[in-house]
Amino acid sequence: MTTDHERAVKFAYWVPNVSGGLVVSKIEQRTSWDIDYNRRLAQTAERSGFEYALSQIRFTAGYGAEYQHESVAFSHALLAATEKLKVIAAILPGPWHPAVVAKQLATIDQLTGGRVAINVVSGWFKGEFTAIGEPWLEHDERYRRSEEFIRAVKGVWTEDDFTFKGDFYRFNNYTLKPKPLQQPHPEVFQGGNSAAARRMAAAVSDWYFMNGNSLENHRAQIDEIRTAAAAQGRTVRFGVNAFIIARDSEDEAQQVLHDIVRHADTEAVHAFGHAVKQAGSASPEAQGMWSNSKFEDLVQYNDGFKTGLIGTPEQIARKIVALKAIGVDLVLGGFLHFIEEVEYFGKRVLPLVRELEEAGATAETA
Structure with missing residues (x-):
């Protein structure tokens, strides 16, 4: 039986383990990429009702992100500083082998009482791969490799004498002990807008992250993937990216x-836009991530402005419940000044969401 807690929309935040914050802008951001700030942020988020945090993976500088802490080690540090928060470590197939990830995460899961997950990032930045000497695969091949990666990691986590014969990974009677505490295994997240990404989500992922978008486009993505997953006897849960600007008045938020x-860093935004659109145009349908993003959208890495969680606590709460009504299970939030805004969200927005959920609000009444 599904409990009220399981039905309630969940909240996550982007871990700023990469310098530059969550917007490609020279505006002041009272946010830091260092560990002391991030420990305080994780503890604040946990107290404020956030259940997940997502660490980022970057191997090279660019677009304002001059410094980057590695995602798995950083995630473990945040888990050690909290008691309930689940941290999702971003993983990039290519640099990581699934055997290494499976073992790393199984150990962290054991050490933290089952509070770690992974987000498998198929890769969009060619320069990052070439800089570290990793082969750059064609678009759909990157997703095919990621699907094998997820099948391999899940197999190692759940089976003894695991054998797998793929095009990218091979295992021969491999047994991992200890396995993770979480049953059947730690949660596996992924993103991506292309047809290949959506097929992969339906086939192997537990969660599908959507870039910011309109309510109608989110509904179409959810319906497509949910139908494709059901045809394979699977269910997928859905998260949506949003840059949240909650203020006492709508005018203040819009300002x-x-x-x-x-204050956007124009040069960095254009460089980022060129890189991501080049990657997306390489998909067979030329419809990858950010394919329809304008300059203003690209100022926030994952189209977070498009989700529209910008306004008063009441306006934002109603939009979140409208997202829930179309099938969104989790809101992944980015903020300008993380600690203070996460705390404000927990005090002013999240209680209103819970009240609306309890009242049975729907997208039509929101």
């Missing part, structure tokens, strides 16, 4: 958005 875009 913050205006200021972020006005």
Whole structure:
């Protein structure tokens, strides 16, 4: 039986383990990529009702992200500083082998009482791969490799004498002990807008992260993947990216958005846009991530402005419940000034979401 807690929309935040914050802008951000700040942020988020945190993976500098802490080690540090928060470590097939990830995460899961997950990132930045001497595969091949990666990791976590014969990975009677505490295994997240990404989500992932978008486009993605997963006897849960600007008045929130875009690092935004759109155009349908993003959208890495969680606590809470009504299970939030805004969200927005959920609010009444 599904409990009220399981039905309630969940909240996650982007871990700022990469310098530059979550917007490609020269506006002041009272956010830091260092570990002391991030420990305090994780503890604040946990107290404020957030259940997940997502660490980022970057291997090279660019677009304002001059410094990057490695995701798995950083995630473990945040888990050690908290008691309930689950941290999702971003993993990039290519640099990581599934056997290494399976063993790393099984150990962390054991050490933290079952509070770690992974987000498998198929890769969009060619320069990052070439800089570290990793082969750069064609678009759909990257997703095919990621699907094998997930099948291999799940197999290692759940089977003894695991054998797997893929095009990218091979295992021969491999047994991992100890296995993770979480049953059947730690959760596996992924993102991506292309047809290959959606097929992969339906086939192997537990969660599908969507970039910011309109309610109608989110509904279409959810319906497509849910139908494809059901045909394979599977279910997938859905998370949506949103850059959240919650203020006491709508005018104040909109002014913050205006200021972020006005202070955008124009050169960095254009460089980022060129890189990601080049990667997306390499998909057979030329419809990868960010394919329809304008300059203003690209100021936030994952189209977070498009989700529209910008306004008063009441406006944002109603939009979140509208997202829940179309099938969104988790909201992944980015913020300008993380600690103070996560705390504000927990005090002012999240209680309103719970009240609306309890009242049975729907997308039509929200």
